[in-house]
Amino acid sequence: MNIKDEIKALKEQKNAVILAHYYVADEIQEIADYVGDSFALSKTAATLPNPIIVYCGVSFMGESGCLLSPEKKVLMPDASADCPMAHMVTKAEVDAAREAYEDLAVVCYINSTAEIKSWSDVSVTSANAVQIVRNLPNQNILFIPDQNLGRFIAEQVPEKNIILVNGYCPIHQNISPAEVQELKDAHPNAEVLVHPECPEAVTRLADYIGSTTGIIKHATESEKQEFIIGTEIGVLYELKKRNPDKTFYFPKTAPTCRDMKLITLEKVLHVLQTEENQASVDRAQAEAAGNTLTRMLELSK
Known part of the structure; x- marks a missing residue:
C-alpha cells in the first residue's frame, strides 16, 4: 500500500477530513478533501461533521479551526509551519x-x-x-x-x-515589479492577475487584483489564454487543473512560502496515526x- 492509500484508509477509519490551502505542495492538494483559500477553509471547517480535521496549512489556520469548531480535534501536519x-x-x-x-x-x-x-x-x-x-x-x-x-x-x-x-x-512583498514587467513585455497578450498582498508597484501592473480564489476564478472564466500570476506558486496546481489548455507565468524569482511547503505526505500520515500536533488556543x-x-x-x- 502506498502512502496516499495509507492516508486514505486511516482517514476513513478515524472519520477524519483533510483541508489544504492552495499554497501547499501539489501532492497535498491532491489528497485533500477540501482545497481553498483562508476564507473558504474557514467556512468549511465550521460546517464539517468530522471529529478530526487535518489542517494542511500554517498555525493561524489551525487556530481558526479550533475557534470555529472547539469540539473538534484539529491536527497540524507540521507544528512549526507559521506565517510571519x-x-x-x-x-x-x-x-x-x-x-x-x-x-x-x-x-x-x-x-x-x-x-x-x-x-x-x-x-x-x-x-x-x-x-x-x-x-x-x-x-x-x-x-x-x-x-x-x-x-x-x-x-x-x-x-x-x-x-x-x-x-x-514576505512572499508577496518580495514579488518584483521588474520581473512582472519583464513577463508583460515577453507576453503582451497575457492578463496580469495579482493578490492584494502585493506591494503597490506590483498591483499597478495588474489587470485584476483579487484573492487566491478570485485569481483562480478569473483565469477560469477569462477568454484569455495566457496569464501572469502574482501570488504564491502553489496556486498553479489548481489553475492547471481547471485550465489545462491555458498557460501561466510566474515571476523568475518564484514566490514560494517555505512554511506552506513544510507540509508533506509523511507528516499528514504521521498526525493521522498519532493524533499529535493538536492545534489549540489560549482559553x-x-x-x-x-x-x-x-x-x-x-x-x-
Whole structure:
C-alpha cells in the first residue's frame, strides 16, 4: 500500500477530513478533501461533521479551526509551519488607535494569531475584506496587520479612514515589479492577475487584483489564454487543473512560502496515526478571537 492509500484508509477509519490551502505542495492538494483559500477553509471547517480535521496549512489556520469548531480535534501536519505576517502588529499599536479614535473598528486579517484576533472587532480575508469594511458602521478602521491589503481596501472604500500598521506577507512583498514587467513585455497578450498582498508597484501592473480564489476564478472564466500570476506558486496546481489548455507565468524569482511547503505526505500520515500536533488556543483569548470569526461569517453572507 502506498502512502496516499495509507492516508486514505486511516482517514476513513478515524472519520477524519483533510483541508489544504492552495499554497501547499501539489501532492497535498491532491489528497485533500477540501482545497481553498483562508476564507473558504474557514467556512468549511465550521460546517464539517468530522471529529478530526487535518489542517494542511500554517498555525493561524489551525487556530481558526479550533475557534470555529472547539469540539473538534484539529491536527497540524507540521507544528512549526507559521506565517510571519500573522505576528506583525502589537497590542500597543491597537490600544493607541482605540485611544485616538472614538469611532473605531479594529479589522483583523484572518492571517493573524488568535491573540491578535482577540484584540479586534472582526476578522476578514482578502476575499471579503472590502465588502465587510464597506458595511461596517464605523468611519475609522484600523486594519491589521497587512499594510498592502489595507491599502487596497482604502482604495476601494475611499469614504472610510483606513489606518495601517507595518505588517506584510514576505512572499508577496518580495514579488518584483521588474520581473512582472519583464513577463508583460515577453507576453503582451497575457492578463496580469495579482493578490492584494502585493506591494503597490506590483498591483499597478495588474489587470485584476483579487484573492487566491478570485485569481483562480478569473483565469477560469477569462477568454484569455495566457496569464501572469502574482501570488504564491502553489496556486498553479489548481489553475492547471481547471485550465489545462491555458498557460501561466510566474515571476523568475518564484514566490514560494517555505512554511506552506513544510507540509508533506509523511507528516499528514504521521498526525493521522498519532493524533499529535493538536492545534489549540489560549482559553483567555478564545471567546474574543472566536467572535471576530463568527462576525466575519455573518457579515460576509
